[in-house]
Amino acid sequence: MQVYFDADADPDLVRSKRIAVLGYGNQGRPQALNLRDSGVSQMRIALRDGSPSAGRAGADGFDVMTPAEAARWADILVMLFPDEEQARVYRDELAPHMKPGAALVFAHGLAIHFGLVEPRADLDVVLAAPKGPGTALRDEYLQGGGLLSLFAVHQDATGSARALAFSYTAALGSGRVGMLETSFAEECEADLFNEQAVLWGAIPELIHAGFETLVEAGFSPEVAYLECLTELKLIADLIYQRGIAGMRWTISNTAEFGALKGGDRIITADTRTEMRRILREVKNGSFVKDLIADAESGYPLLKTSRAKAAAHPIEAVGARLRALKS
CATH class of the missing domain: 3.40.50.720 (NAD(P)-binding Rossmann-like Domain)
Known part of the structure; x- marks a missing residue:
């Protein structure tokens, strides 16, 4: 290109x-x-x-x-x-x-x-x-x-x-x-797919799931927050600066071996099948149809999602930890 x-x-x-x-x-x-x-x-x-x-x-x-x-x-x-x-x-x-x-x-x-x-x-x-x-x-x-x-x-x-x-x-x-x-089509479809399958859909849910798993097992919410959310920003910066392969050169062998053992167990064949389903829904217009329907009804689905996210326990923990910086 x-x-x-x-x-x-x-x-x-x-x-x-x-x-x-x-x-x-x-x-x-x-x-x-x-x-x-x-x-x-x-x-x-x-x-x-x-x-x-x-x-x-x-x-x-x-x-x-x-x-x-x-x-x-x-x-x-x-x-x-x-x-x-x-x-x-x-x-x-x-x-x-x-x-x-x-x-x-x-x-x-x-x-x-x-x-x-x-x-x-x-x-x-x-x-x-x-x-x-x-x-x-x-x-x-x-x-x-x-x-x-x-x-x-x-x-x-x-x-x-x-x-x-x-x-x-x-x-x-x-x-x-x-x-x-x-093209308008390529930009639109890739962006809508990414929003659902990677950035705004998958990553926050992965953070919530990791946080919940640790807290349910008895770990302190603060430690769970630091591990599952705070470090995400640091790893994202490294990936942005160096790429995924370059990022691996900056982490420990333990962390890299952990990625080897865990990655394919989280992102499975079923996950990839669901990603392809999401892309089909983007391309055939059903996602946009749902978006417009929610907007015309006053955003009931979006408002419920926002309220659910705001009420998650990770938000209170994050507010306490962010306050330490000031």
Whole structure:
């Protein structure tokens, strides 16, 4: 896969445009701040009336407007509202007002890939997907680096969509470290699979299970927390810096032998079968269907899951141990 850098992008392309960032949360705020620091001077934040983020955006020096107002004003609209809200926002507030030849930028391919948003034929539609949370995107930028990002073109109405994707992604800071070309489908499906099968689904459950196993066997909750959660951050840093094989060079023979004895007993053939089932549910759209259904019902499943996680005993232990640092 070819990797692109700042030298491949025209920074003046985004600097010359009016850009409206829709949403000012995990991705909206860091992207807006990075764009401004990269020389984008004509920028607004688009939020729903009464949004609690309006005060923070104003304090950061941005003018705030509604999505419909932004659609009339902007050359580029950056869709950073939650995935399940994007269809309504585009249909009711953006599509009737966007300028001919304007551009839609997405940070995730879901709404386009699964047809929740069907963009007008005269619009450029591109993907700029930093591979990490917004806090990391901002922190890396301020340190002179960036996050690797994926980019893609779904619709090129003006003939300049790919150049825009380069320019926008580079302005986030990703041109400093690398920009990789993909498709909306590949980015979306890989990301949804990873969220369920590895990062946000499997790893927290593995931590809970390890903690519970030790506590049930009579170990102190504090020791269980340190072993099953705190050390995860340290090992993740090593893997990020060195890769999995390189990480093994930094741990003891005992730890490495423990990985040899235990890994395949936890990640079994049944686990891999379930991963393939999760991927099928992502690709056939059933996961997105369930997501939209939960959103339309007021998020009963998501609210129950949040409450269950917050009530787990590991949270109280973690609060006590984190307090020691301060």
